[in-house]
Amino acid sequence: MESLRGKVAIVGAADTEVGVVPHLSATQLYVKAAKSALEDAGITKDEVDGLITCNSFVEPYMYHAEMIAEYMQIFPRYCLNVATGGGTTLAILHHAAAAITSGMCHTVLVTMADNMLSGLSRDRAIEAMSTAGHAQFERPYGPPIPAFYALIAQAHMHAYGTTSEQLAAVAVACRRHASMNPAAQMRDPITVDDVVNSKMIASPLHLLDCSLVSDGGAALILTSAERARDFPHPPVYMLGVGEGHSHEHISQARNLTTSAAKEAGERAYAMAGLGPTDIDVAELYDCFTPVVVIELEDLGFCPKGEGGRFVEGGRIELGGELPVNTHGGLMSHCHPGHPGSMFSVTEAVFQLRGACGPRQVKDANIAFVHAQGGIMSTHCSMILGKEVG
Amino acid sequence: MMTAPLEKALPVPTGETQPFWEGCQNHELRIQQCSACGQYQFYPRLYCTACMSEQVEWVQASGRGTVLSFTVVYRPVTKAFTEDVPYVVALVTLEEGPQLMSNIVECDPEQVAIGMPVESVFEDWSEDIAVLKFRPALA
Ligand SMILES: [Zn+2]
Numbered sequence: 001m002e003s004l005r006g007k008v009a010i011v012g013a014a015d016t017e018v019g020v021v022p023h024l025s026a027t028q029l030y031v032k033a034a035k036s037a038l039e040d041a042g043i044t045k046d047e048v049d050g051l052i053t054c055n056s057f058v059e060p061y062m063y064h065a066e067m068i069a070e071y072m073q074i075f076p077r078y079c080l081n082v083a084t085g086g087g088t089t090l091a092i093l094h095h096a097a098a099a100i101t102s103g104m105c106h107t108v109l110v111t112m113a114d115n116m117l118s119g120l121s122r123d124r125a126i127e128a129m130s131t132a133g134h135a136q137f138e139r140p141y142g143p144p145i146p147a148f149y150a151l152i153a154q155a156h157m158h159a160y161g162t163t164s165e166q167l168a169a170v171a172v173a174c175r176r177h178a179s180m181n182p183a184a185q186m187r188d189p190i191t192v193d194d195v196v197n198s199k200m201i202a203s204p205l206h207l208l209d210c211s212l213v214s215d216g217g218a219a220l221i222l223t224s225a226e227r228a229r230d231f232p233h234p235p236v237y238m239l240g241v242g243e244g245h246s247h248e249h250i251s252q253a254r255n256l257t258t259s260a261a262k263e264a265g266e267r268a269y270a271m272a273g274l275g276p277t278d279i280d281v282a283e284l285y286d287c288f289t290p291v292v293v294i295e296l297e298d299l300g301f302c303p304k305g306e307g308g309r310f311v312e313g314g315r316i317e318l319g320g321e322l323p324v325n326t327h328g329g330l331m332s333h334c335h336p337g338h339p340g341s342m343f344s345v346t347e348a349v350f351q352l353r354g355a356c357g358p359r360q361v362k363d364a365n366i367a368f369v370h371a372q373g374g375i376m377s378t379h380c381s382m383i384l385g386k387e388v389g
Numbered sequence: 390m391m392t393a394p395l396e397k398a399l400p401v402p403t404g405e406t407q408p409f410w411e412g413c414q415n416h417e418l419r420i421q422q423c424s425a426c427g428q429y430q431f432y433p434r435l436y437c438t439a440c441m442s443e444q445v446e447w448v449q450a451s452g453r454g455t456v457l458s459f460t461v462v463y464r465p466v467t468k469a470f471t472e473d474v475p476y477v478v479a480l481v482t483l484e485e486g487p488q489l490m491s492n493i494v495e496c497d498p499e500q501v502a503i504g505m506p507v508e509s510v511f512e513d514w515s516e517d518i519a520v521l522k523f524r525p526a527l528a
Binding site for chain 1: 403466467478480
């Protein structure tokens with residue numbers, strides 16, 4: 001396989017306002033994010049010849065990317081709609097990089113948005129909650145979405161002695177970072193006690209172990225490394241990318257406590273020629289607190305089973321050994337559904353540009369972004385850097 | 390113990406899963422076994438995932454298994470499950486090997502633990518549909 005290392009760069013990145021955004025439809029969030037990213041990249045829409053989106057849950061279209069192109073009146077030569085749940089963002093960037101390096105197109109606009117908080121009717125909100133899981137072999141047992149992840153958390157606690165307080169440390173770190181991010185939806189600091197004393201949803205997961213429901217969108221502009229030097233912001237290079245896929249339904253998982261993040265991470269590190277100790281900042285998928293613990297292990301930041309101890313003592317907070325989710329993550333920044341990890345990527349770009357103000361990680365040169373979708377089903381890791389490598 | 394109020398959506402069997410659901414109706418747990426390599430599998434599939442043989446036969450499983458993991462649900466997924474709260478959603482590893490999702494019933498949710506031996510039990514939800522559940526195995 002030909003390596004994508006250093007061949008593609010992110011030259012534009014932008015978020016819409018996030019959290020509670022009742023005055024914009026899902027489609028409007030997509031196109032607003034797109035416009036802002038074009039402005040950030042200093043290009044016009046006519047320079048976009050590739051477009052990738054993920055369908056909206058709230059306002060879906062049969063051919064969503066075509067719809068966004070039509071709305072914006074752009075006429076790309078490459079137009080694709082991708083869906084791998086929460087892993088979609090990075091899977092899209094993987095496809096975008098492949099499209100650029102193979103010459104299918106030069107400049108790709110990626111835009112993702114949704115308004116899961118403000119845009120759903122009561123019936124559709126219930127539908128969103130209750131249609132997860134296998135219709136015949138999971139749903140009859142009444143698992144709400146947190147229950148799927150609770151099964152993973154319980155198994156990890158049993159196998160490795162991970163505690164609720166350790167899981168809580170993930171939520172506390174995200175909130176601390178969000179308190180330094182004026183864009184974040186939830187900014188009041190919380191403590192480990194606040195998390196473990198919040199309402200039990202599905203044991204061992206409490207309310208504050210769960211991420212938010214939000215509105216919001218974000219967009220990125222990618223182009224080849226050669227062309228990337230001609231844009232207003234310094235390019236952020238894609239140094240490594242890798243995917244791992246293990247199942248659709250959690251009842252079919254090969255293993256509850258080791259995920260396909262392991263394969264995704266190994267593939268990304270191998271491409272980049274880098275390892276966990278080279279990483280300055282990590283933006284890791286955090287739909288529920290145990291996911292971050294397992295990702296830290298599977299991505300090699302600590303040995304298997306040590307994730308609970310790793311997140312303690314501020315190690316994943318700003319100033320710690322490995323700052324994680326510096327924007328606040330899905331836990332405290334925003335989680336509009338599929339677009340959730342877009343904000344991990346835009347944050348990584350802003351960190352590498354040195355544009356994060358009070359939450360800036362000092363000397364951030366290399367960022368690791370990981371996203372997973374389904375129930376620890378589809379994984380994609382990406383390593384981004386200031387230098388081409 | 391969980392009840393099956395009418396509001397709970399009944400599973401809809403397909404051609405591929407019909408033999409499983411017919412088994413449930415008879416309060417019998419059926420899974421597939423490959424005649425070529427002997428692998429047991431669940432859920433039902435067109436062919437064996439180990440050797441790709443299409444000679445997969447329906448066999449009656451022992452109904453015995455152990456709890457692989459579990460959660461006690463306090464916030465029900467929909468109103469249909471409100472009366473069941475708190476209820477146990479679990480992954481069970483069957484004696485034959487395959488794992489599946491179920492509820493652990495006929496016990497205090499606090500008693501459920503990983504590694505606990507369980508046995509199958511069936512809840513009649515309608516004339517056609519009985520749902521496979523598990524309860525702590527009698528010693
Ligand atoms: Zn076989």
